[in-house]
Amino acid sequence: MVKEPSGTFWLGPADSGTEVSMEDLEALPTDPEALRQKVTAMQKGGPVGEHDIALLPLASLIAELPAPADVRSAAFRALAELPGVQRLGAVEGGEELMIQGGKRESRLVVDPETSRVIRTSWLPTADGGLAGTNRGLFIKLTTGWTDELPR
Template sequence: MNDLEEIATLLAEPEPSAGAVARGRDRLQRRARTSRARRRAGWFVPSVALVAAGAAAAVVFATGAPANDVVPATGKEVLLMAAVSAERTPRDSGTYWHVTRQWLKSGGPTMESWTRRDGKRWTKGVPGDPPDAVVPAPAWKTLSLKGAKVSFEDLERLPTDPEALKAWIAERRGNESDMSASELRGDPTFTLLALITDLPTPAEVRSAAFRALATTPGVENAGAVEGGQHLRLPDPDGGKGVELVVDPEKARVSRANLVIVDDGDTAWSDGFISVTTEWTDQLPSVKKG
């Protein structure tokens, strides 16, 4: 376990001990002294700090291009820090889970959905929808995970341990026509991506999904970009590879080159797809096409 992983484990504890806090403070001070020395030498290293509530422990990691001996955070470290942030994100709520997707390269229409806890859904901009209209979605267009319908309650019952979550994914059975070859083999990659990207996943489960994804062989950090860190993962189906922009402080995936669509299939893009999610109590006026 390296230094950042050890601190990530420390921050994941609900109430760190006095000794743990002291060790975390010492690491932070040593990192801060090193960072100041590099800035005095003419180098600026942007960083992200995550501080445990009520504790003087924090993690600081370098991002962007290397400067002299400054090594950027690895892809694994970025995902671990996102897991820490997810675990400490206050639980939010609302009447509708609102997801907005925008294909950035093609400039196509923005696609939105609003899903109520009973599974009823409304969409706008989805292929087949009337222009500029919010319309009720067909019953089959609801939340999906690994080729099968999933409810808000199902998501809340998912394991919060990374290994247990991967085991659950391996055992889950959905509609085979809506699953990729890797999902049929039990590979967790696409399912984990769905849990951290656009599903209303509880904070503890999101944290477990980030930690599980951090164990993926070959995950790399391509560096700092607008909105976070540009991560690359091998495509478990042997394609061109998965690309994500992860904000580790907010535990959000702001952009990706794929999305898991309503029927459980995977939609790819040559560029990035912007994904934003939120809880809301407002449903736009439903229009007739």
């Protein structure tokens, strides 16, 4: 997916999250607990299904939004503290995390050298949506900075 430049991004789902600018992302706390509290306070709704309300915003910060490295680091540490999040171990290309919420299970594969999410079974999108796959399948992610506009 290529997102046209708009100057803002969604932090959390469109129906309960909030729009943020680059300046907002750069101003987020770099302490994991402070970041969790901040993104929770920025959400308009309650938990998403059986997941903690901070889950999708934190996942957005590590997987999709252009958050600064120290904010991403705090988001990883905050995500690891949420109920139902566990490290499954090494897989091809990185470390696999599982997020369990009732009957729903989501997985992320993180490259430990770059701290980038390279595969996921679901993805909060920049426009506040949620993309997902069937059980056992992954979305392959490629992220990076560019100075070229989308075609």
